[in-house]
Amino acid sequence: MTHEEIPILYGSLVFNDKVMRNKLPKDMYKALRKTIENGTHLELDVANSVAVAMKEWAVENGATHYTHWFQPMTGFTAEKHDSFITPVGDGEVIMDFSGKELVKGEPDASSFPSGGLRATFEARGYTAWDPTSPAFIKDGTLYIPTAFCSYSGEALDKKTPLLRSMEALNTEAVKMLKLLGNETVTSVSTTIGPEQEYFLVDKDLYKKRKDLVFCGRTLFGAPAPKGQEMEDHYFGSLKPKVAAYMHDLDVELWKLGIPAKTKHNEVAPAQHELAPIFDTANVAVDHNQLTMEIMKKVADKHGLVCLLHEKPFEGINGSGKHNNWSLVTSDGDNLLNPGSTPAQNIQFLVFLMAVIKAVDEYADLMRVSATSAGNDHRLGGNEAPPAIVSIFLGDELTAVLESIENDTFFGKQKKVQLDIGAHVLPHFVKDTTDRNRTSPFAFTGNKFEFRMLGSAASVANPNVVLNTAVAEALAQFYTELEGTKPEDMEQAVHELIKRAIRKHKKVIFNGNGYTDEWVAEAEKRGLYNLPSTPDCLPQLLADKNVELFTKHHVFTKEELASRYEIKLENYVKTIGIEARTLAEMITKDFLPAVSTYAAEVSKNAAAKKSFMAAADTASEEALVEKLSTAYTSLTAEVTELKTLIDTSFALEDTQKCAEAFHDQVLAKMEDIRTVASDIEALIPDSILSYPTYDQLLFSL
Incomplete structure (x- = not known):
């Protein structure tokens, strides 16, 4: 592909602003832009x-059907396809599409998770067109991004709360900016750039592992002789098959207007990353859902499988999704850009402090937004942030806030020219602060990077929390500053920041988040430490959190309760599937291999003895004994596991059920994993009916 072709290709399957401007009458185009920009009816x-216009464009580009594309609370996307054809008599049809069909659809709401919002017999639901996210064509179908709600108006999706939270933040941010004297800004939007980590494995090998097929992760397995300890895979040269996949993935994403920018090998073998350019939160969330789907689709064409599970393999890095979040005004200004003099930038300091306050007061919600059964395996180890939410600001911003708190002069750090030592290399100015990979919420120059999110998750959840919490912080700041005279505003802001930093500085931590010392220090500071999903989810219904969401009209109390139930049920079902899969693999795949190998070793020892009676068979006898002991132990452990599954599912209280699966079922699964993985290392690959770690991780 030539560089001239890429601009033509980019967005070629998107009903974007350029297409709308060309296809729509001027008055209709202006009315639509007004709706998109101002949220008017x-x-x-x-x-x-x-x-x-949309139908004509879609048909010109080969589309025969349309679908209202939405994001139910399954964490995936949903679509029902209808053709454009309309019979007109005499056996003829026309291609037709009306405004009513564009604006509203009626999928069955009872067949999606509702957490009690809908009974089985209450089937009607509605999808409503979201004009702020462009329609696109995929596989001969026009995709129309939509929100999804019940017959009685409750949000049954992830888009609706996100749009509500964006409106809440926009309202409070514009009010604050006008109070600070910025009269030109008409709107503030959140922008995000979600970095996506993933694994690639051979498709034929994948099909032979039931745990990967059913669960997305391996449930046991001996480690490969080589893992990531040589640190040679990160940013390493791309293998031809991976490079070809990444090229085709870029092309497919670019067609859909998804600004895929960066691609590289990640730390673990077979692990990679894709990062897009920033976009408005709503569009970026839609794009990320599409990205995950297309990653899998393109992988299939290359004889690969894309694994998005947070922890597919034990003993090496898991995969996350870094949510880079910022605030941008209608004038194009980034409100989190410190400028050349952050200590004197009142606007920046107010919004920075609002974020710090929001994260400190709603750290439990931040943790909830990133929780899942898969992510529980990842957080706290192998380059993933700990389960404790804290903020990394860096030395310069920390010093700025300390100077405000203590009413001392902040001496601006001088720009340092970095001399690498070789004269042929260019000198450049280094950043005023380092980066901290151990921080779950780090300031990285002009944005915050929330690094807790798991690779398979929708990025809607953390952005709903961030938007709403920051909106509340700004609302409280506005109340404190309201009525201040313009000439007194700078001093009033100084005093507000001073009060806020004293109250909320406990959430700021610039050190190593991986150490045991930090866990102890965080406890002293009174920070949340919620290591598992069952620990996290009750916080969703805490009084302060219900008050936050209902005040800003992001969730009703009933919608929050439904999400609590859905997340708990999802956790229980996920662990249940994993446990049953493990029991089946051990029984049908692993134990027969153990038995076969024990019989083979015994046969060889017997042959050895028959050939030479004095032959030493002690090592064979020890190996057979070890295999036999493991066989007996695993048989008993699997029986216990099945009993624990049944007794846990029998608990009527969903919270207690989730706790039982975490405390008992998962614990038993780990016991089985340990024994099976140790024994697997002794068995020849030729006897095993499934591929091992070394084959999965180093086959490409």
Whole structure:
């Protein structure tokens, strides 16, 4: 592909602003832009005009169907395809699409998770077009991004709360900016850039592992002789098969207007990363859902499987999704850009402090937004942030806040020219602060990077929490500053920041988040430490959190309760599937291999003895004894596991059920994993019916 072709290819399957401007009458285009930019109501005549143009464009590009594409609380996307054809008599049809069909759809709401919001017999649900996220064509179908709600109006998806949270933050941010004297700003939007980590494995090998097929992760396995300890895979040269996959993935993403920018090998063998350019939160969330789907689809064409589970392999890095979050005004200014003099930048300091306050007061919600059964295996180890939410600011910003707190002069750090030591290399100015990979929420120049999120998760959840919590912090700051005279504003802000930093500095930590000392220190500071999903989820219904979401109209109390139930049920079902898969693999795949190898070793020892009676068979006898002991032990352990599964599922209280799966079922699974992995290392690959770690991780 030539460099001239890429701009033509980019967004070629997207009903973007350029297409709308060309296809729509001027008055209709202006009305649609007004809806997109200001959130005004879309009139039916405008919807009809857009529908006609959208259909014509879609048909010109090979589409025969359309679908309302939405994001139910399964964590995946959903779609129902309808053709454009409309019979007109005499056995003929026309290609037709109306404004009503564009604006509203009616999927079955009872077949998606609702957490008690909908009964089975209450089937009606609605999808509503989201004009702020462009429609696109995929596989001959026009995809229309939509919100999804119940017949009685409750949000049954991830998009609706995100849009609500964006509105809440926009309202409070604009109010604050006007109070600070910025009269030109009409709106503030959140932008995100979600970095996506993933594994690639051979498709034929993948099909032979039931745990990968059913669970997305290996449930046991002896480690490969080589893992990531040589640190040679990170940013290493791309293998031809991986490079070809990444090239095709870029092309498919670019067609859909997804700004895939960076690709590289990650730390673990077979692990990689893709990072896009920033976009408005709503569009970025849609793009990330599409990215995950297309990653899997392109992998299949290359004879590969893309694994998005947070911890597919034990003993090496898991995969995360770093959520880079910032605030941008309608004028294009980044509110989290410190500028050349952060200590004197009142606007920056107010918004920085609002984020610090929000994260400190709602750290439990931040943790909830990143929790899942898969992510529980990842957090706290192998380059993943700990389960304790803290903020890394870096030396310069920390010093700025300390100077405000103590009413001392902040001496701006001088720019340091970095001399690498070789004259042929260019000199450059180094950043005023280092980066901290151990921090779950780190300031990285002009944005915050939330690093807790798991690779398979929707990025909607953390952004709903961040947007709403920051909106509340700004609202409280506005109340404190309201009525201040313009000439007194700088001093008033100084005093507000001073009070806020004294109250919330406990959440700031610039050190190594991986140490035991930090865990002890965090406890002294009174920070949340919620290591597992059952520990986290009750916080969703804490009084302060219900008050936050209901005050800003992001969730109703009932919608929060439904999400609590859905997340708990998902956790229980996930561990249940994993436990049953482990029991089946041990019984049907592993134990027969153990028995076969024990019989083979016994046969060889017997042959040895028959050939030479004095032959030493002590090593064979010891090996057979070890295999036999493991066989007996694993048989008993699997029986116990099945009993624990049944007794845990029998608990009527979902919270207690989740706790039982975590405390008992998962613990038993770990016991089985330990024994099976140790014994697997003794068995020849030719006897095993499934591929081992070394084959999965080093086959490409």
